[in-house]
Amino acid sequence: MENTSPETRRLFLILGFKCAIDIFTYLSTHEMGRHTELRQFGSVQCINMRLKELLNYNLIDHHLNRNPKRTEYYTITKKGKEALRYINSLINLHQKWSSGIK
Numbered sequence: 555m556e557n558t559s560p561e562t563r564r565l566f567l568i569l570g571f572k573c574a575i576d577i578f579t580y581l582s583t584h585e586m587g588r589h590t591e592l593r594q595f596g597s598v599q600c601i602n603m604r605l606k607e608l609l610n611y612n613l614i615d616h617h618l619n620r621n622p623k624r625t626e627y628y629t630i631t632k633k634g635k636e637a638l639r640y641i642n643s644l645i646n647l648h649q650k651w652s653s654g655i656k
Contacts, residue, residue, distance in 0.1 A: 565611055568604070568611070569641065571603075571604065572596055573595040573601065574604045575641065576596075577592055577595055577601070577605065577614075578608065578613065578630070578634065578641070579638070580592065580595070581614055581628060582630050582635060585629070586629050587628050587629075588628075589601065589605075605628060612631055612633050612634075613631060613633060613637055614634055615628065615630075615631055616628055617629065
């Protein structure tokens with residue numbers, strides 16, 4: 555990990571934070587997610603921080619429409635879908651390795 559950039563280390567840190575993977579997974583399995591729907595994964599403050607961080611890495615998109623009624627929602631990006639495939643592979647690998655651990 556000596557050659558790992560600070561940005562890469564930060565991304566792994568963010569993905570390990572409470573509710574980040576839950577938000578990410580929800581958005582990958584739903585067409586879109588509104589803030590109120592994402593609240594099931596944590597407090598307003600936690601959700602806001604994770605959304606901001608996922609937005610900064612272009613893993614999700616923020617949409618705001620004002621016509622005719624204001625609607626705001628989040629979607630997963632193509633880059634986010636690709637990242638989630640790798641994350642799921644790591645999760646599956648961990649489950650395989652930890653199956654014998656007591």
